[in-house]
Amino acid sequence: MEFDKAVAELDTLVDTLERDGDERALMLLQLMDAVHRPGIELIAAGDRDHPVAQALLTMYDVVALDEQIEVEEALDEIRPYIESHGGGLELLDVDDGVVHVQMSGACNGCAGSAITLRRGVEEILRERYENFKEVVAHEPEGAEEQNGNGDSGPVLLQIEDLRDPEVEGPAKPGVGDMRRPVFEEVAEIADLSPGDLKAVEVDGGSILLANVEGEAYAFRNVCPTDERSPLDGGRLTGAALVCPWHNCAYDARSGKRIDDQPQASGLAVVPVAIRDGAIKIAVNVA
Numbered sequence: 001m002e003f004d005k006a007v008a009e010l011d012t013l014v015d016t017l018e019r020d021g022d023e024r025a026l027m028l029l030q031l032m033d034a035v036h037r038p039g040i041e042l043i044a045a046g047d048r049d050h051p052v053a054q055a056l057l058t059m060y061d062v063v064a065l066d067e068q069i070e071v072e073e074a075l076d077e078i079r080p081y082i083e084s085h086g087g088g089l090e091l092l093d094v095d096d097g098v099v100h101v102q103m104s105g106a107c108n109g110c111a112g113s114a115i116t117l118r119r120g121v122e123e124i125l126r127e128r129y130e131n132f133k134e135v136v137a138h139e140p141e142g143a144e145e146q147n148g149n150g151d152s153g154p155v156l157l158q159i160e161d162l163r164d165p166e167v168e169g170p171a172k173p174g175v176g177d178m179r180r181p182v183f184e185e186v187a188e189i190a191d192l193s194p195g196d197l198k199a200v201e202v203d204g205g206s207i208l209l210a211n212v213e214g215e216a217y218a219f220r221n222v223c224p225t226d227e228r229s230p231l232d233g234g235r236l237t238g239a240a241l242v243c244p245w246h247n248c249a250y251d252a253r254s255g256k257r258i259d260d261q262p263q264a265s266g267l268a269v270v271p272v273a274i275r276d277g278a279i280k281i282a283v284n285v286a
Contacts, residue, residue, distance in 0.1 A: 067094045067131065074128035075101075078120040089121070097133035099125060104140050183273055183280040190277065192216060197241075199232035202283050207270060208232050209279060210252040212239045217252050218272040218281045224265035231267075241267075 017025045039056030047053060054066065071094050082089050082103070092100040101121065125132045186200040187209060198209045199221050206221035208231050223229045223243045233244040241252040249259040255267035271282040 067129070071099055071125065071129050074124050075121065077128075078124050082120070092138060097131040098136060099129070099132065099134070100136045100138060102138045102140055182283055183271075183275075184283045185275075185278045185280050187279045188277060189216060189274055189279055192279065195236055197232055197234065197236050199230065202281065206230065206232075207281060209272075209281075210236055210241065212236070212252050215253070216272050216274060216279050218270040218279075219252075219255055220268040220270065222268075223248065224267065 014029065017029070036056060039053045042048070042050045042053040043056070048057070068091070072091055075089060075091055079089055087103055087105040090102045090104070092102055094100070099121075122135055125135070184202065186202060186207065187198060192198050192209055192211045194211050194214055196209075196211050200207050200209060207218055208221035210217045210219075221230050221232055223231055223246060225243065225246045225248055229243065229245040231241065231243055234242050235244075236242075236252060239251050239253050240258060241250045242248070243250075248257065248261070248264070250256065250267050251258050252267075255269040256262070257264045257266055273280045
């Protein structure tokens, strides 16, 4: 419809609504005005970057969704997994496809954080953020972490080196040696009720699955105390897993000891993912 004709018909419709006294229709017009007027005034004043102006422009696909918002929405999908392991994930900046993040809590500085970044953060950004190039993980303020050169600083995860060697050939030395986890379906989530433990065989080894309050976790099915005794005969109460042989207790989410020997070795946690109702674990890190 032509602009002039649309304006004329809109004026006629407004006059009709005012005459008929349709309160809901009049409220709709008032709300539309309340939404549009502030945004239009900001745009007319040259302040297109104001959140209200951006919201209005985005409603009509006049501008693309801000990359920062796009990345935040993507990271929101992995945050519950990280938080369930006692960690936190903060988006610091997005610059030309480079996503700067900061991991805190239990995830900071532990081996699991690297796996989490590669498997979770990087995977979701590849799917949801079209311009994604790489992730730079920054240490929290006051943390003393050393990178591969012995210097403090951010850790760069280069996605061009995280590849399948069978498809793209040998990876470069160093960072390129880190393979992306290969996931294999091992069970149906419907077969693992909250509080259940289930042992599965993967590549000749036993992996124990645990359902902690609706969240699936996986780790090597062996007690770290002797590296021999299986844990699948143990009991799971809340997040606490008790070994049936040594009576030692572990947090089934993080793998850490939670009894009177907190410094003792913890469980060997294995990355787990849920896809279409199936439980999958990373077989090349188990």
